[in-house]
Amino acid sequence: MDLSCFKAYDLRGRVPDQLNPTLAERIGRAYVEVTGAKRVIVGYDIRLSSRDIADALCSGLMAAGADVFDIGLCGTELVYFATSHYKMDGGIMVTASHNPRDHNGMKMVGPDSRPISSDNGLNDIRDRVLEPFGDAPEQGRYEPLEVVTAYIDHLLGYITTGSLKPKTIVVNAGNGGAGLMIDELEQHLPFDFIKVHHQADGHFPNGVPNPILEENRAATSDAVVEYGAAMGIAWDGDYDRCFFFDENGRFIEGYYIVGLLADQFLRKTGGGKVIHDPRLTWNTIDLVNAVGGEAIESKTGHAFIKQRMRDEDAVYGGEMSAHHYFRDFAYCDSGMIPWLLVAERLCQSGQTLSSLIDARIEAYPASGEINRTIGDPPKVIAAIEAKYSPGAKSVSHVDGASIEFDDWRFNLRMSNTEPVVRLNVESRGDIALMKEKTAELLAEMQRLNKEG
Numbered sequence: 001m002d003l004s005c006f007k008a009y010d011l012r013g014r015v016p017d018q019l020n021p022t023l024a025e026r027i028g029r030a031y032v033e034v035t036g037a038k039r040v041i042v043g044y045d046i047r048l049s050s051r052d053i054a055d056a057l058c059s060g061l062m063a064a065g066a067d068v069f070d071i072g073l074c075g076t077e078l079v080y081f082a083t084s085h086y087k088m089d090g091g092i093m094v095t096a097s098h099n100p101r102d103h104n105g106m107k108m109v110g111p112d113s114r115p116i117s118s119d120n121g122l123n124d125i126r127d128r129v130l131e132p133f134g135d136a137p138e139q140g141r142y143e144p145l146e147v148v149t150a151y152i153d154h155l156l157g158y159i160t161t162g163s164l165k166p167k168t169i170v171v172n173a174g175n176g177g178a179g180l181m182i183d184e185l186e187q188h189l190p191f192d193f194i195k196v197h198h199q200a201d202g203h204f205p206n207g208v209p210n211p212i213l214e215e216n217r218a219a220t221s222d223a224v225v226e227y228g229a230a231m232g233i234a235w236d237g238d239y240d241r242c243f244f245f246d247e248n249g250r251f252i253e254g255y256y257i258v259g260l261l262a263d264q265f266l267r268k269t270g271g272g273k274v275i276h277d278p279r280l281t282w283n284t285i286d287l288v289n290a291v292g293g294e295a296i297e298s299k300t301g302h303a304f305i306k307q308r309m310r311d312e313d314a315v316y317g318g319e320m321s322a323h324h325y326f327r328d329f330a331y332c333d334s335g336m337i338p339w340l341l342v343a344e345r346l347c348q349s350g351q352t353l354s355s356l357i358d359a360r361i362e363a364y365p366a367s368g369e370i371n372r373t374i375g376d377p378p379k380v381i382a383a384i385e386a387k388y389s390p391g392a393k394s395v396s397h398v399d400g401a402s403i404e405f406d407d408w409r410f411n412l413r414m415s416n417t418e419p420v421v422r423l424n425v426e427s428r429g430d431i432a433l434m435k436e437k438t439a440e441l442l443a444e445m446q447r448l449n450k451e452g
Contacts, residue, residue: 001130003126003130004018005018005023005105006123006125008117008122009117009122009301009302010107010108010117011027011108012099012103012105013103013104013105014100014103015049015102019103019104021052021053021055022056023129024053024054024057024094025059026060026129026133027057027129028056028062028064028092029060029063029064029133030125031090031125032060032065035090035110035116035121036089038065039069039088039090040089040090040092041069041082041088041090041091042057042069042071042092043070043071043072043073043074043079043082043094044073044093045075045076045094045238046175046176047095047096047101047202048101048202050094050202054070054094062142063133063135063136063139064135064136065139066140067140067142068140068141068142068143069082069088070143071146074147074180075178075238075239075336076093076095076240077329077332077334079092079093079107079113080109080330080334081113081154081332082151083109083330084112084330085147089110092108097240098212099208100208108121113330113331113332114306119303148184152185152188157328158326158328161188161189163348164190164191164344164347165347167190167192167343168194168230169192169194169231169232169343170194170196170224170229170232170233171193171233171234172196172211172223172232172234173196173200173234174197174207174210174211174234174237175199175200175201175203175206176209176235176236176237176238177200177238178239178242180200182195189343191343194223194227196219196223206219209235209237210237211243211251212241212243214251217245217251220234220249221249224245224248224249229247231246231247231346232245235335239335239336240335242322242336242339243322244339246352246353246357247352247353248354253320253366253368254319254320254321257318257324258284258320258324259283259286259287259288259360260342260345260360261316261341262288262295262316262318264342264344264345265316266315267291269315270292271291271293272294272314273294273295273312274293274295274316275296275297275305275309275314275318275325276295276296277321278298278299278398278402278413279300280320280366281297281402281426282364283366300399301416302319302325302333305319305325314327317331320424324337324338362429364427365427365430366424366426366434367423367424367425367426367435367438369424370423371420371422372446372449373419373420374419374420375419377415380449381401381412381421384412385403388410393406400412400414407428407430408426408433410426410437410441411424425438
C-alpha cells in the first residue's frame with residue numbers, strides 16, 4: 001500500500017494512486033484507534049474527489065466506533081471551529097489546499113483543534129493503516145451538523161459592525177470555497193462585493209487557487225482598479241490563507257499584513273503577546289512594541305506557531321506566508337478573520353490601505369522570500385553564517401540562521417521538503433541597502449553552490 005501521501009503536517013497526494021476511498025476508510029479506522037476519539041467532525045473542500053473520500057473516511061471512523069458529525073462542504077477553518085466550539089474529540093478536513101486539481105488530502109486535529117502532525121500521532125496513524133482491522137463492538141453513528149450560523153456569529157464578534165461603512169471590496173475565491181462564506185457574511189456587512197471567480201468549482205476553470213503565485217494575481221488586481229475598490233482579497237482553495245491588494249491593485253506582501261493585524265488586534269485587547277516567524281521581523285516588533293504588546297519569535301510552521309501561542313497565551317500569531325492565528329479561534333488559522341479586521345481598520349481610520357502599508361514598507365523594506373535550489377543546503381547555510389556572523393550584532397537559530405546588523409538583517413533557512421534554501425532580507429529604511437545585500441547574498445549562495 002502506497003502511504004506516500006503522509007507528510008510532516010498532513011496528508012496530500014494524487015487521486016487515486018496515492019489517496020483513494022479505500023485508503024481513506026482505513027485512515028478513519030486508524031485515526032480512532034490511535035487517538036481514541038469518540039466524536040469526530042468531518043468536512044471537505046470543493047475538489048471533485050472530496051465527497052467520495054470524505055464518505056469513505058466517515059465509514060472508517062464509524063466502523064471503529066466513533067460518532068461522525070458531518071459539516072459538509074466547507075473551508076478548513078470550519079473544521080477547526082466546529083471541533084473546538086462543540087468540544088469534539090477531533091476533526092478531519094478533506095482538502096489538498098493549493099495542490100494540483102488531481103490531488104487530495106487531509107488535515108487532522110485532536111481536542112481543542114490541536115494539530116496532529118508527524119511528531120504527535122500522524123506517523124502512528126500511517127503505521128496503523130498497514131495492520132489488519134476489526135470492527136468495533138458498537139458502530140459509531142452519523143449526524144449532519146450545521147455550523148455555519150455559529151461560525152458567522154463568531155467571525156462577526158472580532159469586529160465592531162457599527163463602525164463599518166459602505167465600501168467596494170473585490171473578493172476572489174479562485175473557484176474555491178471562500179465564495180460560499182462571503183455570500184453568508186454579505187447579509188451582515190455594508191460592503192459591496194465585486195465577486196471574481198466566485199462559484200465553487202472543483203474543475204478549477206481558472207487554475208488552482210494559489211494567490212502566492214504572481215501569475216494568479218492579475219484577476220484580483222485588475223478588478224480592484226476597474227471598480228475603484230477599497231481593497232482586494234484572494235484566497236486559496238480551502239481559504240485558510242487570505243491575500244490582500246490595496247486600492248491601486250498592488251499585491252501586499254504578507255509580512256506587512258502581520259504587522260497591521262498585530263497593531264489592530266492589540267489596540268482592541270489593550271496589549272498582549274504576538275507570535276511571529278523569524279523570516280522578517282523588525283516591522284512586526286516595532287508595531288507591537290508601539291501599542292504596548294510583546295513580540296515573540298517562533299519557528300516557522302503552523303504546528304510550532306500554534307503551540308507557542310498556547311504556551312504564551314498570545315492573542316494573535318502571524319506568518320508572512322499569509323497564515324494568521326487567533327487565540328479566540330482555538331489558536332487556529334483563519335482566512336476570514338484577517339480581512340474583516342483590515343476592513344474595519346479602513347472604516348475606522350478613514351485611511352486607504354496603501355497609506356497604512358506604504359509607511360511600513362518605507363520603514364522596513366524587505367526582499368520577500370527568495371527561493372534557490374541548492375545541492376547541499378546545510379553546507380551553504382553554514383558557510384554564509386561563518387562569513388557574516390563575525391561582524392553581526394546578533395545571530396539566532398530559531399529557524400535556520402537569522403543574522404542581524406544595525407541597519408539590516410537576513411534569515412536563511414532550508415525547506416523541510418525539498419533541496420531549496422529560502423532567503424529573506426530587510427533593512428531599516430534603506431531600500432538600496434536591502435537590494436544590495438540581497439544581491440550580495442544571492443551571488444554568494446550561487447558561488448558556494450557551484451563549488452559544491
